[in-house]
Amino acid sequence: MSAPKTLYDKIWDAHVAHEAPDGTCLLYIDRHLVHEVTSPQAFEGLRMAGRRVRCPGRTIAVPDHNVPTTRDREQGIANEESRIQVETLDRNAREFGIHYYPVNDIRQGIVHIVGPEQGWTLPGMTVVCGDSHTATHGAFGALAHGIGTSEVEHVLATQTLIQKKSKNMKVEVTGSLGPGVTAKDITLSIIGRTGTAGGTGHVIEYCGEAIRGLSMEGRMTVCNMAIEGGARAGLIAPDEKTFDYVRGRPHAPKGAAWEAALAWWRTLKSDEGAHWDKVVTIRAEEIAPVVTWGTSPEDVLPITGSVPHPEEFEGGKVAAARRSLDYMGLTPGTRLQDIPIDAVFIGSCTNGRIEDLRAAAAVLKGRRLAEGVRGMVVPGSGLVRLQAEEEGLDRIFTEAGFEWRLAGCSMCLGMNPDQLRPGERCAATSNRNFEGRQGRGGRTHLMSPAMAAAAGVMGRLTDVRELL
Amino acid sequence: MTPFTSLTGIAAPMPLVNIDTDMIIPKQFLKTIQRTGLGKNLFDEMRYTPDGREIPDFVLNREPWRRAEILIAGANFGCGSSREHAPWALLDFGIRCVIAPSFADIFHGNCFKNGILPVTLPQAAVDHLMEDAQKGANARITVNLPEQTVTASDGTVFAFEIDPFRKHCLLHGLDDIGLTLEKAAAIDAYEARLKAERPWV
Numbered sequence: 001m002s003a004p005k006t007l008y009d010k011i012w013d014a015h016v017a018h019e020a021p022d023g024t025c026l027l028y029i030d031r032h033l034v035h036e037v038t039s040p041q042a043f044e045g046l047r048m049a050g051r052r053v054r055c056p057g058r059t060i061a062v063p064d065h066n067v068p069t070t071r072d073r074e075q076g077i078a079n080e081e082s083r084i085q086v087e088t089l090d091r092n093a094r095e096f097g098i099h100y101y102p103v104n105d106i107r108q109g110i111v112h113i114v115g116p117e118q119g120w121t122l123p124g125m126t127v128v129c130g131d132s133h134t135a136t137h138g139a140f141g142a143l144a145h146g147i148g149t150s151e152v153e154h155v156l157a158t159q160t161l162i163q164k165k166s167k168n169m170k171v172e173v174t175g176s177l178g179p180g181v182t183a184k185d186i187t188l189s190i191i192g193r194t195g196t197a198g199g200t201g202h203v204i205e206y207c208g209e210a211i212r213g214l215s216m217e218g219r220m221t222v223c224n225m226a227i228e229g230g231a232r233a234g235l236i237a238p239d240e241k242t243f244d245y246v247r248g249r250p251h252a253p254k255g256a257a258w259e260a261a262l263a264w265w266r267t268l269k270s271d272e273g274a275h276w277d278k279v280v281t282i283r284a285e286e287i288a289p290v291v292t293w294g295t296s297p298e299d300v301l302p303i304t305g306s307v308p309h310p311e312e313f314e315g316g317k318v319a320a321a322r323r324s325l326d327y328m329g330l331t332p333g334t335r336l337q338d339i340p341i342d343a344v345f346i347g348s349c350t351n352g353r354i355e356d357l358r359a360a361a362a363v364l365k366g367r368r369l370a371e372g373v374r375g376m377v378v379p380g381s382g383l384v385r386l387q388a389e390e391e392g393l394d395r396i397f398t399e400a401g402f403e404w405r406l407a408g409c410s411m412c413l414g415m416n417p418d419q420l421r422p423g424e425r426c427a428a429t430s431n432r433n434f435e436g437r438q439g440r441g442g443r444t445h446l447m448s449p450a451m452a453a454a455a456g457v458m459g460r461l462t463d464v465r466e467l468l
Numbered sequence: 469m470t471p472f473t474s475l476t477g478i479a480a481p482m483p484l485v486n487i488d489t490d491m492i493i494p495k496q497f498l499k500t501i502q503r504t505g506l507g508k509n510l511f512d513e514m515r516y517t518p519d520g521r522e523i524p525d526f527v528l529n530r531e532p533w534r535r536a537e538i539l540i541a542g543a544n545f546g547c548g549s550s551r552e553h554a555p556w557a558l559l560d561f562g563i564r565c566v567i568a569p570s571f572a573d574i575f576h577g578n579c580f581k582n583g584i585l586p587v588t589l590p591q592a593a594v595d596h597l598m599e600d601a602q603k604g605a606n607a608r609i610t611v612n613l614p615e616q617t618v619t620a621s622d623g624t625v626f627a628f629e630i631d632p633f634r635k636h637c638l639l640h641g642l643d644d645i646g647l648t649l650e651k652a653a654a655i656d657a658y659e660a661r662l663k664a665e666r667p668w669v
Contacts, residue, residue, distance in 0.1 A: 014666075017658035018651050024633045026651060028658050030669050038551065040501035051645070054655075066499060081499035088501050125669065132550040132574060146574050148552035149503075150581035150644070158648045160655060164631065196486060197544040197570055230547065232573050253668035261668045296486050315591075316485035316542045323484070413549075415495045422518070434490040434548060436513045 004271035006168045007237050008203045011143040011268070015126050017160055026160040030125040031142075033111045034061040034098070034152065036089040037415070038130030042153035043092040052096070054159045059098040060120055063089050064110045066415040067103050069378050069405035074104055082416065096156075109381025109407040112136040112349040116220065117381055119249025123238035123265040128155060133349045133431065134233075135226040139219035140246070141238035141268045143203070146227060166232045167277035169202035170270075173210035175284040180465040182289075182359065183218030184351060184429070184448035186210065187225040189287045192300030194280060199231030202278060205270060206236050210284035216245040217355035224350045225431055228297040237269040289464055291336060292433045292446040294324035299433070303451070303463045307334045327435050328443050329423070336461050339445070343426040344375040344402070344456035345438070346449055348412035351429035352380025356449040357388045360429075361396040363453035363467055369401035370459025376403045376418065378410040400456070414439045427455035470583040471641035474612040475564055477537030480527050481601035485542035489575060492546070492554040506553055507560030528561070532605040540594060540601045541568045545586075546575025555582045565611045567618060569594050580634050583641065585611065587618060593626040613639060 005013070018026040032055075039061070046052070053059055066082040067073060077083040086103060093100035101108045107118065112133055115121040127137040127144035130152040137144035151161060171190055191198070204226050211222065219236050226234025243262060246252045253261045288302035299321075301308070309332040310321035325332065330339065346352075346360050357379065369375050377397045379385035385407055388394055394404045411418040412430035420426050420442025429452050433444040445461060454464040497509045515526050522529045528536065539558070545568040546554060555578045558566070566579070567587040579586045589597070600607045600620045607621035613635065618626045637644065648655075662669060 018654035020633070022632055024631075026648060026654065028655070028662070037498050041503050041552075044501070049645070079499075085499055085501060122669070124666075130550060130552075132548065146550035148550055148555075148574060148578035148581060150552060150578065154645050154648065157645050158652075158655060159659075160648060162633075162644055162648065196547055197572075200544075200570060200573060227574075230544070230572060257668040261666070264666065296488075316483070319483070320485045320542075413490075413495050415498060432488075432490070432548060434488045436494055437490050440494070440513055440518060 004273040006270040006274045006276070007141060007205055007235055007268055008143065008168055009274070011124055011126065012165055014124065023164055025163050025165070027126060027163045028160055029128050029155050030058060031115070031120050031127045032059045032155050033115055033127065033129035033134070034059060035065055035111050035129070035131060036063040036085045037065045038149050039092065039152055040085060040088045041149050042156055043096065045153040046156055051157045053098060053156045056097040058159065059156065060115065061089055061093045061098055062101040062108055062111050062114050063103055065409045065413065067408040068416050069408045069410050069418060071406065073406065106382040106386065109384065110349045110352060110409055112224070113352060113380035113384065116140065117249070117383055119246060119252035122246060122252065122261070123242060124268050128161065132227045133224050136220050136224040136349055138223035138226065138234040139216060139236050140242055141235060143233055143235065145233040167202045168275065169199060169204045169231065169278040170276045171204050171206050172208035172279070172281045173206065173284050174208045174281060175210060176213060177210055177284045177287065180289050180450060180468055181287055182448040182450060183214050183221040185287050185290050187222045188290045188292070188297070188300045188446060190280070190282060191225060191229045191297050192290065193282065194229055196228060196296055196298045197230040199226065199229040202231050204229070204231045204234045206234060211236060212239070215355055216241055217353040220353065221350055225297065228431060238265050289448065289451050291451065291461055293328065293330065293336065294321060295327055295433055295435050296320070296324065297431065297433060297446065299324060301336060303336055303461060305336055307332050307336065309333070337463060339461045340425070340459055341427050341455050341461065342373060342424045343420060344369070344373060344452050345411045345426055345428040345430065346376070346452055347378030347380065347410055348430040349380065350431040351449050352378060352384065354384050354387050356429065357384070357393050360449040360453040361393045363450050363464060364400040364457065365396050367400060367457045369456045373456055373459050375401060375456050376405060376411060378405045379407050381407045411438050413437060427452040427461065469641045469643065472564060472583050472585050472613055472638045474610065474614070475537060476608050476610040478532050478535055478605060479538035479540050479597065479601040479607070479609045480533040480536035481598045482527060482539060482541045483598055486544045486547055487541050488548035489546055489551050489554040490548055493551065493557040498551060498553050503556050504560055506557035507562070510557040510561045535562070537562055537564050538609055538611065539563050539566045540598050541566060543569040545571050547572035550574045552578045552581070555579050555584050559584055567594060567597060580638060581644065583638065585613060585638060587611065587628050589618065589626050589628055596620060596624060
């Protein structure tokens with residue numbers, strides 16, 4: 001009998017196309033997702049070298065990063081550079097014959113929401129994209145990670161990546177979550193515990209009762225932020241919930257192919273006795289609704305806490321915390337719940353799925369944004385938007401004073417016109433609170449959709465449990 | 469890709485942990501469809517006021533660090549987005565080597581694709597070099613890839629580890645795609661196996 005393997009070991013082994021004596025491998029890539037920002041130079045490289053896309057059928061493109069989210073985008077993109085980038089993707093998709101969802105297709109959306117929604121992402125696959133949040137697809141038990149543009153070109157040309165194997169890390173979340181505590185609180189709490197470099201060199205498998213208990217949407221939220229913990233990828237073993245989500249999707253296997261796939265997918269779990277290089281265990285009962293206070297995703301505290309003093313930290317983090325607090329305009333000792341906000345952003349590949357919109361709407365129903373607070377809801381895809389409208393969620397948002405937008409990455413990174421103004425403070429459901437991330441001088445507090453909605457209603461960071 | 473062998477130059481000190489790729493090259497400069505020309509916007513929001521004037525205190529706006537070819541930084545350098553615009557901007561500015569206690573994974577890989585050498589050294593060694601770099605033009609640091617060493621201006625030598633394959637590619641400026649295409653037969657064989665074993669993929 002072969003040695004016990006982790007889920008990562010199994011997927012890795014199934015995708016090694018070539019292994020050199022020093023352990024450098026050519027890893028075969030099953031799905032390559034492409035967007036407009038990190039691909040133009042890669043396609044240009046192919047053209048210059050007279051190369052073709054090796055497997056157009058495994059390559060899926062969708063513009064998301066700098067598309068406007070206002071209705072007028074149907075008439076074309078006003079910003080010239082953004083327009084050129086999207087037109088370049090249009091042209092490259094056509095010229096190289098890859099699957100494409102253009103801006104005005106109802107299936108367009110954030111690449112990491114479109115992939116699973118269309119059934120491109122399946123258990124046991126290798127999935128890459130020129131975007132660090134590719135880790136999202138790990139929720140399906142797929143080995144998924146971000147790559148740079150040179151690697152995008154490499155995958156386009158060869159359908160492989162040059163890789164060395166990462167280490168195995170297990171993050172177990174035991175027990176069950178309390179009321180008002182969500183997948184976002186789990187993933188932020190893990191990063192708060194392990195730090196932004198805690199997963200460096202590792203692939204994380206998330207497991208335990210609390211992870212099993214999450215829906216596929218919640219699992220995507222958890223895996224999405226594996227990169228913020230420094231990991232190469234995050235994985236969750238597929239189970240019946242995964243199969244139910246995938247079944248019937250446009251590009252999922254059907255009939256006999258489905259049965260064959262299912263038989264293999266059921267073997268995709270870590271064996272008893274498999275070796276872990278690092279193990280972290282967290283009790284779900286200890287996880288509270290959290291927010292970030294600084295400019296690194298590891299700057300996480302329960303909403304019941306207070307802004308820390310930089311001196312509480314060690315080493316280089318002291319200076320970093322001082323710089324963060326200065327940028328964020330916060331004074332140590334301030335209760336987090338006393339921090340007023342100016343804006344609410346609900347969306348992104350972290351929290352732009354239907355369940356996220358439902359959670360925010362549940363808090364907002366019959367309530368309004370506080371005086372002076374602006375709010376924006378950006379569904380993760382056209383189909384999420386459609387479903388939300390069928391459920392009447394759009395009306396809850398607009399009646400609460402939110403803008404109801406078209407799909408895209410939007411204010412998560414502010415490449416399109418959706419940006420914070422200098423000094424503006426935002427309750428955001430996105431994934432990064434870096435300086436300038438949502439707009440130069442903008443101040444981002446990361447949190448769950450329910451927490452962001454609660455902050456909007458109260459006009460300050462708020463413990464959502466008080467509004468349940 | 470330009471090969472990297474050894475380099476003696478001015479090192480700019482940036483004693484900050486978690487320098488992320490949004491800091492290195494903010495998103496408004498990602499709209500380009502080219503690889504070049506990003507150097508002027510390297511660290512844009514730390515380097516310029518909103519109306520485009522240089523912030524005099526920022527290290528890369530000061531002599532001699534305007535001419536820096538090496539960057540010394542805190543842990544977890546390059547975290548965040550996968551944007552290869554970050555190494556492109558460093559390269560376009562003239563930085564060929566970054567020395568830090570640790571790097572984020574994707575950024576680290578992206579450096580090698582662009583002829584930039586990321587050197588990982590223990591915190592104490594980085595602290596020593598950081599102090600050295602503060603001395604400016606009087607402190608030229610030497611990075612020697614074949615020998616895998618960094619030499620401070622006082623002659624202290626620090627050895628570093630590097631993956632042998634990546635070292636080989638960097639020393640010879642090799643094109644990854646060309647190397648992989650030499651193994652096309654292995655990829656063909658894998659695809660044949662895949663079709664038989666997991667036809668739904």
